[in-house]
Amino acid sequence: MRVCRFIVVSLALGAGLLGAGCGSAVTAPPAPPPCEDACKDGVALKALRETMKLAFNLTLQGKPVGEHDETTPCPLGGSARVFGSATSNALQGATEVKLTYVLAECRYLFKDDDAEDNYAMMISGTMTQEGILAVQPSATSALVMKSESMRLLGTVYDPPLEYAADCPIELGQNGNKLTGTICGREAFSDL
Amino acid sequence: MRGAREPGRTVSLSRTEVRQIPGAFGDPFRAVEIMPGVTPIVSGLPFFFVRGAPPGNVGYYLDGVRIPLLFHVGAGPSVVHPGLVQRVDLYPGGYPARFGRFSGGIVSGETAAPLDRPHGEYNLRLFDAGAMVETPFGPKNRGSVLLGGRYSYTAFLLTQIASDTLLDYWDYQGRATYDLTPDDQISVFAFGSYDYLGQRTATQTITLFGTEFHRVDLRYDRKLGDRGTMRVAVTTGFDRSRAQEDRYVRDRVLGARTELSYYAGPRVLLRAGTDLQVDSYDVQVVSGTLAPSVARVASFFPSRTDLAFGTRADAVIAVAKGFEVTPGARVDLFASDGATALGVDPRLAMRTEITPSVRVLSAMGIAHQPPSFVVPVPGFQPGGLRGGLQKAYQTALGIEADLFEAITGTATVFHNAFYDMSDPLGTSPPQLSGCAPGTFPTDTLAGDRTRTSGGFGGGGGGGATCGIPRFPPGTIGPDRSGGGQQGADSRSTQTAANAFEVRTRGEAIGLELFVKKKLTSRLGGFLSYTLSRSTRTYEGRSYIATFDRTHVLNTALAFDLGKNWRAGTRFTFYTGLPKAPDPTDDATRLQPFYRVDLRLEKRWQLSKTAWISGVAEWLNATLTKEAIATTCTLGGCQAQLIGPVTIPSVGVEGGF
Secondary structure (H helix, E strand, C coil): CCCHHHHHHHHHHHHHHCCCCCCEEEECCCCCCCCCHHHHHHHHHHHHHHHHHHHHHHHCCECEEEEEEEEEECCCCCCEEEEEEEEEECCCCCEEEEEEEEEEEEEEEEECCHHCEEEEEEEEEEEEEEEEECCCCCCHHHHEEEEEEEEEEEECCCCEEEEEEEEEEEEEEEEEEEEEEEECCCEEEEE | CCCCCCCCCEEEEEEEHHHHCCCCCHHHHHHHHCCEEEEECCCCCCCCCECCCCHHHHHEEEEEEEEEECCCCCCCCCCCCHHHHHEEEEEECCCCCCCCCCCCCEEEEEEEECCCCEEEEEEECCEEEEEEEEEECHHCEEEEEEEEEEEEEEHHHHHHHHHHHHHEEEEEEEEEEEEEECCCCEEEEEEEEEEEEEECCCCEEEEEEEEEEEEEEEEEEEEEECCCEEEEEEEEEEEEECCCCCCCCEEEEEEEEEEEEEEECEEEEEEEEEEEEEEEEEECCCCCCHHHHHHHHCCCCCCCCCCCCEEEEEEEEECCCCEEEEEEEEEEEEEEEEEEEEEEEEEEEEEEECCCCCCEEEEEEEEECCCCCCCCCCCCCCCCCCCCCCEEEEEEEEEECCCCCCCEEEEEEEEEEEECCCCCCCCCCCCCCCCCCCCCCCCCCCCCCCCCCCCCCCCCCCHHHHCCCCCCCCCCCCHHHHHHHCCCCEEEEEHHHHHHHHHEEEEEEEEEEEECCCCCCCEEEEEEEEEEEEEEEEEEEEEECCCCCCCEEEEEHHHHHHHCCCEEEEEECCCEECCCCCCCCCCCCCCCCCEEEEEEEEEECCCCCCCCEEEEECCCCCCCEEEEEEEECCCCCEEEECCCCCCCEEEEEEEE
């Protein structure tokens, strides 16, 4: 179906452009729906995972496989230490990790037009991470992450809503889908 | 040689002949696909390569008015009622100076002049109905009014079999002329087209894709005695393509042109003209985070106003008896989103009569075109002239002979060289779908990627990644969960986006043969054959173009069975597309394609001018499937087939 798919993809690209923020005639976005507790937990989960992702890519990405212990400053203050072991299968695009992240008042924020992608968070605590990090689409990520105690403080959503949690977190990642619990509450998000 | 075929033009078929071509459904524009030099992408799809030039580089004109779309959605008919079209010409290269701004070919339709009596045509088919009527009015029939159109009830039919799909199209034409004096005429010609593909849900109808265009051409024509003609025209238009949530790309068109044709002497015909077009593009969007590839392509389509101004002239000079030469040139100025570019296109055509029945024709020229989209879609014109103009050097040399028993034949060799061409279709190298046995690391387990790749590619892995390291072996790979704070890219969108940005050098060389005995004869037919090779060069690498087909053959026979019964059959054959390297198969191309089309007509002559016909027609009666790619699994690789794309049609046609 490559031929048809290419034409379809090309036309869809064209159609996708119609959703692109590239022109001057931008329609005013509707007011975002209210963000309740589950929504706020979901954004917080995403903030935590993306902060870990940043820490990993700043410290271990591209390093030789094996044991590592690296520390990096966070973009807006604080630090992140990543230690443990990582092996890889470059052909499959997969990295097997058994790591621990120690975040010390690590500050990170993200702004986007999608209300549920906005956060400004300071994170402290220790989190373990085991599983596969994959370079999609040749493979898929599968991770389990746990923390006995993690402190998240800041704002989530747009307009910003105050957020604070200081409790155990359990988190699973399947592909780009995150599910888990924050302080015993179920939470989920898409990366 | 007045009225003789222009050297840069390929064969021409009259409306009455086109009606006899099986699979064309009586549509003159559909007949383009049987002409030599035309390479189909996929059987039934109205997009084609012309002498190696991609679909986006082929311009469509109706009465000198540029139109963005020639056919309705899918395998639909052309956007103009056939009864209005007198002739369709294909100019595959080295075309006259009056055509420009396209570096591929030109498809030009001419409407029939008004008659001095009321006349009309109508048709009723399984999937649409159309009609066209024209009548003179005023003293001495100085004026005429024409109305025509077509409406598809495909939406109703689909509703009966698939309740969630909506497919709809219609078109309209209107023309009024009035002779102010025997030498002066004013006229207005309005036409347009609409296509819609939607999906019905429990609560609403979602627009998947919709296109439309409208044109109004106001003209003043003056005869310059018996020495020539002059036309001044103003065109306004509106193009729009829509997607979900009322998002659209819109183009408001305003143009003006002058055309002069004048015999400066018994041996010299001067043709000159100017044209100006202003396109005001309006991209109506919603905000949001885009996948990186889509964002890259999006930057090519800003809201803006484009301007193109051209002036041209050529002279048909009868140098000596039997030898005619046509030097000419056109100059086009393009302005878009703050960028400007100038295209200077010299043209030269020659026609030499060797004997009264044998002629040699040659045509050469340079053609420039702004960057183009993959296929013609109303409103989708890249802005900013990024990468500069596309340029083509086109040359062709042919021989035309009147053979025995009213049979004519042509043989033409051509060479086209393309520079800085935008050809996303032709530059995407063939790829395997899936990993061929042996190319996936056998000591690893593949991940379960169900529903995780997101995007157009579905779960398709794609052969290009099989066995190729995703990052340096022995190192730790990146964490790319979520694609880096942006919408995730699938490999299909990345490939499409990359191909869209690429500018390549292209080349096409070939031989075209066309032999025809008038299809309206008791036994008529044609044979159209193209032998060609189309290549692309990119980053120092040369390869066969993705849609290169070595052999393309169309042949048809039309028989008069007596008692006003006519039957016709058409055979189409073409070489398969280049094939992706496959360790399980040494073949370099996919399997070839063939199909047989059938047509049967019974005609009743109701009066001297009135007639009615019952027509049964079937495109791809052999129900042949077409190979378009290769799919691999652990069990091996095999051709991916689509179809059969088949269109049976039963209908009634009539006229008076």
